[in-house]
Amino acid sequence: MKKIALFLSVLFGCAAAAPAQENILKNGIVDGVTEWLMAGVNTSEENNYVKEKIYTYDAEVSHSEDWSGSLKIGGIDCKNGFKPWQAWRHRDIIVEPGATYRISVWVKTENVPANANVYLGFGFKDSANQWLTGWVPGHPEKNSIDHRTSSWVDTVKGTHDWMELSGTVTAPADAAKISYLQGRIDNIISAPDAAVWFDDFSIVKE
Template sequence: MTSMSRRISVILFFCFMMQALSFVTAVHASEPQPDLVSNGGFESVKSGAGKWAAGAEPVGWGLWLASGTGKASVTGDVYHTGTQAVQLEHLALSRTGLSQDVPIAGGQTYKLSVWVKTKDVNSGIGVFVRTQFFKSIKGFDGKTLDEKIGSGPSTEELTGTQDWMKREVIINSPEDAKYIRLEPFFETGTGTVWFDDISLVKWNSVTGLALDQTSVTMDTKQTAVLTAKVTPENVSGLSLQWRVDNKDAVQVEAQGSLAVLTALKPGKAIVTVMTEDGTFAATSEITVKEAGIQGDLTNDGKITVGDLAMAAAHFGKDTSSPDWETVKAADVNGDHKIDRSDLMWFAERIFP
């Protein structure tokens, strides 16, 4: 093992131990959550209204033929899993949607998933699943009116011809929400879309991901540490992936939520951390510059009173300071803080 590798390993070890000590909360294995969607695979069918092709209606789903001549059907010819999927076909400009009202709890986090396949979809918006929140739904719990709170997030839209693709979105329900309306939707356009395996589960995993530094400036051969901040903090079984787009400029050695960066040569790089499924990601822009004279804070090629003044302006700062990556060049003795000994170092070189 090279001296550089040993140094990186030591840095990672101590960073990992410090992080472990800062999260001394109990870790519980994630339990599978029940799917709240009824008949999300469209396997259950009943004799339905005439607006469904062949009169075969998927149990639990409503149909809205908003405009045009769209056709909705349950098909066994194209499906993702099981033996059936729902098909929406627009031979001419049409607008069609399905719907299912699902009871939920307010102030909670859910994950909506759907598999979508498209053929020749020509639409300004495309196909997706949209959501709406309600306090009450007509026909539920004796209610006679719909009381809408507002619209929720939608899955990413698809157009053109695409093979089966999974689309997911994290949903945070309003405190007063009691129902969410799921609407697989084909916005105004032409073409054919298939929806299958729609699910909604309570989500106890990641709801946010960020890096503690969105930009870092380093000298060549210098190291720095990036820390991924996951929300919520106590997520168990989490796997993070780290990537760098310029391996010539920056080397990344990662372990869990920590990554040690080593500046190799001048240049720029983007370091990305993401969840294993790619749902959440965060980036930091890394700038590597040629190492100059130690203590030359003003970059004029020598140590002057100006450098001493800059160091004095940051007196008392340490690794906990939010701008540490910017000011740490004034820590000339490498004790991870800017103190009296650093100022003396400058003074001795200016006034020998």
């Protein structure tokens, strides 16, 4: 019996000691905008497109109960027919070549038009900071994913509560980092009542 008890304690001891895989993304919980940058077209006053009004850190809206806030994009109301694009972009993330990562994000929307695209995009770069191609399934020529090729697309849009977009990707053999990881909305000229919130981004090695 003693041997069995010892065996079990070792077994469960090991299980308890196994470390949970860590989120390698800094400030994935969006506690402020550290690590996050406003990507997309430049501000154009003539077009009623002012980035600082359209991109905001929303301290009042959080996915989890840590009340750490979220990244918001909304209130787009362009006047000259030009179709801008918007994304909150994370700084480069160091990855292990050949490793598989689960990437996820939570998305909430309000009045997002059906023709808008809400998704997560990113690419891989090598240690010389060059974009890598050949890793987007079915699109060997592409160096990053878009709303057609992303596994992280909000197909519901309209108005919905927090919804998780999750999927896996394997870093190419010569990858050094994930670049331009971004929560993005595009294809809107004017939808002043529309908004999207992104929160709890996560990249975990499988």
